[in-house]
Amino acid sequence: MKVLLISANTETVNMPVLPLGLAFIARAAENAGHSIQMINIMDPEELLAAAERSIQAFAPDVIGISVRNIDDQAMESPKFMLGPVRSLIDVCKKATDSPIVIGGAGYSIFPEAALSYLGADFGICGQGESAFVNLLEQIETGGDPARIPRVYQPGKTPARYSEPHLLMPDDDLPLPRVHLSSPFDSGAENLWMPFQIRRGCPMNCSYCSTSAIEGKIIRKRDLAVAVDMLSEYQKAGFHNFFFVDNIFNMPVSYAKSLCRLILEKSIDISWRCIIYPWKLDDELAKLMAESGCTEVSLGFESGAADNLKNLNKRFSPEDVRQVSQALKKYKIGQMGFLLLGVPGETWDTIKENFEFAERLDLDKMKVTCGIRIYPGTELAKTAVRQGIITPDDDLLFPKFYVEPGIKDTLKPAVEKWMDKYPNWFW
Numbered sequence: 424m425k426v427l428l429i430s431a432n433t434e435t436v437n438m439p440v441l442p443l444g445l446a447f448i449a450r451a452a453e454n455a456g457h458s459i460q461m462i463n464i465m466d467p468e469e470l471l472a473a474a475e476r477s478i479q480a481f482a483p484d485v486i487g488i489s490v491r492n493i494d495d496q497a498m499e500s501p502k503f504m505l506g507p508v509r510s511l512i513d514v515c516k517k518a519t520d521s522p523i524v525i526g527g528a529g530y531s532i533f534p535e536a537a538l539s540y541l542g543a544d545f546g547i548c549g550q551g552e553s554a555f556v557n558l559l560e561q562i563e564t565g566g567d568p569a570r571i572p573r574v575y576q577p578g579k580t581p582a583r584y585s586e587p588h589l590l591m592p593d594d595d596l597p598l599p600r601v602h603l604s605s606p607f608d609s610g611a612e613n614l615w616m617p618f619q620i621r622r623g624c625p626m627n628c629s630y631c632s633t634s635a636i637e638g639k640i641i642r643k644r645d646l647a648v649a650v651d652m653l654s655e656y657q658k659a660g661f662h663n664f665f666f667v668d669n670i671f672n673m674p675v676s677y678a679k680s681l682c683r684l685i686l687e688k689s690i691d692i693s694w695r696c697i698i699y700p701w702k703l704d705d706e707l708a709k710l711m712a713e714s715g716c717t718e719v720s721l722g723f724e725s726g727a728a729d730n731l732k733n734l735n736k737r738f739s740p741e742d743v744r745q746v747s748q749a750l751k752k753y754k755i756g757q758m759g760f761l762l763l764g765v766p767g768e769t770w771d772t773i774k775e776n777f778e779f780a781e782r783l784d785l786d787k788m789k790v791t792c793g794i795r796i797y798p799g800t801e802l803a804k805t806a807v808r809q810g811i812i813t814p815d816d817d818l819l820f821p822k823f824y825v826e827p828g829i830k831d832t833l834k835p836a837v838e839k840w841m842d843k844y845p846n847w848f849w
Contacts (some may be wrong), residue, residue, distance in 0.1 A: 424563050426452050427483035429474055430463045431508045431527075432491040441604075443617040443667065444551070446597035451552035453602075454595065457559060463604070470539050471514050478518040483561060486515050489527040490537065497849075498793035498823040499834070504529075509541050515833075518543075522562060526551045531636045532797055535573045536817040544831035546575040550635055551621065552592040565685045591622060591642035596652045599659035613653055615695065618653065620681070621668040622818055626699065629735045629766075629801035629823075630794045633669055641670075643677055650684040657690055664694040668713040671719075672694035672703045683766040684711035684826040693717050700746040701738035717784075719755060721747065727772035728777020734765055735801065740779055747783050758787040762794060764825035764833055773829070777840050788847040792833050793823040 428449055430442035442463055453459050460481050464470045476781050478486075488511065495502040508525075515523055526547035530537050534548040545568060547554045554573050560566045568574050572582045597603045603616070623641045653664070672678050685692070696711075698719045702710045723743040725731050731739065750757055761780050763773060780788060796803050797809075798818050806812045816822065825833060841847045 424482060424484040425458045426460070426476055426485050426487060426559065426561055427481055427562040428452075428459060428461045428487045428489070429470075429473075429511065430458075430461075430489050430491075431470075431511055432489070433465050433467045433490060433507065434495070434504065436671055440491070441598070441614075441617055442489050442491070443603065443619060444491075445487070446603040447592070447604040448489075448526070448551055448555050450595055450597045451556055451592065452559065454765075455556045455559070459602075461602070466669045471511060474511060475518050478515065481520055483519070485522055485524060485562060486519070487524045487526065488512065488515075488543070488556065490525055490530040490541075491527050493529045493533065493537070493819065494795070495516070495822045496791070496795045496821070498825070501821040503820060505537065505540055505799060512541055512543055517549045518608055524558060525639045526555070532632045533630065533817065533819045534581075536819040538577060544576070548573045548575060548581070549638065550592070561822070579605050586724075591644055596644075599656045599661060614661065615663045615665045616656060617667045618649075618694075619667050620646070620649045621670075621677075624669040626737060627735055629733065629805075630797065631800065632797040635799060637669070638800075641673065643674075646677070646680055646684055650681070650688055650690065653685065653758060654688060654690050657692055659676070662692055664692055666694060668697040669697060671701040672698055672701075672707060674704055675704070675707060679707055679710055682707075682714040682716075683823060685714040686710075691715070697722065698746065698750075699738070700743040703749060704745045705749050705752070708753050708755065709712065710747040711750075716755050719750060719757055720760065721750075721757045721785065722760045723783075724760060725765065725772070725776055726761075726783075727769060729778070730765050730772050733767045743779075744783070747785070756787075756810060757783075757785045758786040758789065759783060761788060761790045763791065763837060764793050764829065766802070766824070768826040768829055770829065773816065773833075773836070786846065788844070790837060790841060790847055790849060793835055796822045796824050 428445055430445050431547055447458050449461055462473050464473050490508055492504045494504055522544040524545040531548045534546050538546040554571055557571045559566055559575055569579055572584055575581050621641055621643050625639050692715045694715050695718045698721050700721055700723045726740050738846045756770045796806050796818055807814050812822050
């Protein structure tokens with residue numbers, strides 16, 4: 424079959440993001456014998472025109488569209504991002520009768536609500552390689568897509584699945600400049616190439632949507648295969664990599680083995696990752712630095728012990744301090760994340776947060792007031808109990824939680840404090 428794959432993301436907030444998930448889908452479909460064409464264009468108007476041109480020239484049998492973001496998570500004036508995606512789908516529908524399949528991280532959080540809003544024919548929730556290939560087979564043979572786990576159709580209940588059987592796909596990783604290429608003018612040397620070798624997160628933070636996207640069980644790729652692919656990307660001219668695994672440092676043994684393999688293979692790269700501030704020892708920090716790590720995202724969220732408990736974090740403020748010190752010892756840059764207004768927040772805990780973040784003295788600090796409420800989370804249950812949302816709210820249009828007692832005065836107080844720190848930002 425001929426399959427047109429379109430990245431619907433046109434946002435460049437913080438840093439340009441390449442459609443890694445869509446690239447995995449492309450490689451899996453190609454390996455299954457299908458003919459693939461991909462569109463990855465950041466200009467919204469040009470994206471619509473390119474989709475129309477590709478449909479006319481390529482005549483796809485199926486169109487797959489990746490939805491990365493639902494909104495920008497900004498409480499003061501949230502930007503809803505599905506309107507342009509619906510416009511893209513409307514353009515596709517006018518140009519062809521071929522079925523449209525949507526998927527991606529953003530879609531997977533709201534599989535039924537987003538499918539209804541966008542008006543697509545199918546939606547794939549979560550990990551999509553095998554599900555998409557199976558769906559193509561059912562469409563081609565006239566089979567029953569309802570039998571495929573995690574495939575949604577309007578008005579139908581998807582087949583159930585057991586998460587322990589949701590294994591890491593055996594498909595090859597996307598090839599550089601084939602399945603994963605940049606639409607930006609900057610050359611490969613300036614681009615941070617996304618790279619994923621683990622999926623799933625067992626931490627179960629009270630507000631997090633990761634389990635809806637990737638599940639709660641960590642699945643790992645064979646490290647020898649992953650490092651060989653890193654070498655292929657380096658040979659193709661890419662030098663900077665962002666390991667987008669939700670928790671780079673877990674399991675610790677796996678992270679250490681990865682660093683050692685990069686060193687053994689003499690792969691000269693720079694890389695970033697996401698660190699859970701717990702169980703990162705001096706040996707791992709040293710290996711990370713030696714193998715090319717230059718910066719980490721340190722999601723500590725709060726410096727108040729009570730807040731961390733309310734967010735269901737496994738670490739303490741002291742754990743955060745120790746992890747940060749280990750990274751500083753080896754000159755690894757750190758961007759911290761501070762989340763204010765969490766359940767139970769008081770002016771005392773806000774002061775704790777500020778003073779703790781101050782003492783950490785990180786290179787950059789992203790501060791967020793209010794938490795985007797996602798369905799199925801403990802935070803959503805708290806918001807229902809407090810009357811902030813209703814039990815039947817699908818939450819597709821963004822709603823936010825701020826501890827009621829501080830809601831009206833939180834932002835002005837934070838702005839005043841942030842004036843002292845040029846490296847703190849919203």
